[in-house]
Amino acid sequence: MVSHPNLFKALSGPAMILSIFPLIWHIKTRNLPAICLVSWLFASNLMNFTNAFIWSADKNIYALWDGKIFCDVEVKIIIAAGVGKICGLAAISRNLAGVMKEDRAVVKTRGEKRRERVQDLVICFGLPVWTVCVHYFVQPDRYWLLGVQGCTPSIDNSWPSIVLEFIWPPIAALAAVYYSAIVFIRLRRHRREFDQILTNSSSQSSTKSRFYRLYAYTIILVVVLLPVNLYILAMNLKVQRQPYSWSRVHGDEWKWIFRIPYIGEANFDRWIDVGAGILLFLFFGLGNDAMGMYREWLILVPGVQKAWERAMRGRKEKRRVKNQNQNWSETSDTQSGSFGNGNVNGTSTVRSAQSGSSEGSVALKMEAMHCTTTTSTASSSSRRGGGGSGGLGELEDEDIDEQLYAYV
Numbered sequence: 001m002v003s004h005p006n007l008f009k010a011l012s013g014p015a016m017i018l019s020i021f022p023l024i025w026h027i028k029t030r031n032l033p034a035i036c037l038v039s040w041l042f043a044s045n046l047m048n049f050t051n052a053f054i055w056s057a058d059k060n061i062y063a064l065w066d067g068k069i070f071c072d073v074e075v076k077i078i079i080a081a082g083v084g085k086i087c088g089l090a091a092i093s094r095n096l097a098g099v100m101k102e103d104r105a106v107v108k109t110r111g112e113k114r115r116e117r118v119q120d121l122v123i124c125f126g127l128p129v130w131t132v133c134v135h136y137f138v139q140p141d142r143y144w145l146l147g148v149q150g151c152t153p154s155i156d157n158s159w160p161s162i163v164l165e166f167i168w169p170p171i172a173a174l175a176a177v178y179y180s181a182i183v184f185i186r187l188r189r190h191r192r193e194f195d196q197i198l199t200n201s202s203s204q205s206s207t208k209s210r211f212y213r214l215y216a217y218t219i220i221l222v223v224v225l226l227p228v229n230l231y232i233l234a235m236n237l238k239v240q241r242q243p244y245s246w247s248r249v250h251g252d253e254w255k256w257i258f259r260i261p262y263i264g265e266a267n268f269d270r271w272i273d274v275g276a277g278i279l280l281f282l283f284f285g286l287g288n289d290a291m292g293m294y295r296e297w298l299i300l301v302p303g304v305q306k307a308w309e310r311a312m313r314g315r316k317e318k319r320r321v322k323n324q325n326q327n328w329s330e331t332s333d334t335q336s337g338s339f340g341n342g343n344v345n346g347t348s349t350v351r352s353a354q355s356g357s358s359e360g361s362v363a364l365k366m367e368a369m370h371c372t373t374t375t376s377t378a379s380s381s382s383r384r385g386g387g388g389s390g391g392l393g394e395l396e397d398e399d400i401d402e403q404l405y406a407y408v
Contacts, residue, residue: 015277016045022284036124037088051150057262071151080128093179100186147262
């Protein structure tokens, strides 16, 4: 059976790598809120993966590297990512709600685009920068080192910690829920005009597939992160708070590094990052747009372009032959049905044609024979020197009857 630390390593690494492909795709589409969200997920899983190897569970954490400078930077990134992921979800939901807005302008001016870009930047990075800056005021020691998890930020248990740190993730999650609800309402209201709305939109989610994937992924993460952050806030509110003191927070212990051995499992918030990274690839790394991007990459590899072109030509040729065979089969079935219904009529027609041909031949023969008989009679008459017309008529009729009888 795979141990918990090994499973965490095995999944956090692929979650980090798989996040790269959706990140590149969103960079190409210039979707700033999605870029923000994916960047935070990539950074979180990168830290999870590296920390699990550096401070492994099967080693004595007191004898391992203390992580100076490295952890000083990482704990700030962890604090920023905690609220930054939720802010990214809120910005995505807000943009999707804007796409479905009734009075949305079809063509945006350069100033409107710049204003929207600034708003996205403020929503995505405003609270993360704030929480990083104010963390210094409630940072009682340098950081903690936990087995497997590695660098972990420390926060003082005084009341300013609630206002400065713990309250903002739930607020951002509630904002994401609000905008997601607006999207749902507008989708139901304008479901018949949905295609036309997306066509007139200049948003990065201007296709139905992109829109639904972004919306579904946002809903899933919001449903998970909102209860989690409300739970964290509630647990911190239950803790007995000390009066805030600057001298106590930044006293002699401020530069200390606390090491805590592996206690059997990683915190559940680290597992959320792993699951979100894998789910991200399933939503955005396997679509038609992503597949087209992968094909573009493969073509750049020497020799792959020619092989790809040959494969495409072979595929088109097989498709052409298949269509021709199908059309020929349909035509043959139609003709065979027509021939089967008209078999008797066709035979009668052929026989009639043969009969008419025989009659025509007899008529031509009779005419030719008549001409011959007339000529010979005229010659006989001239040799006889004239004669009764009645005798000549009888001879002609007898000769003709004999020849006709012999022919028939």
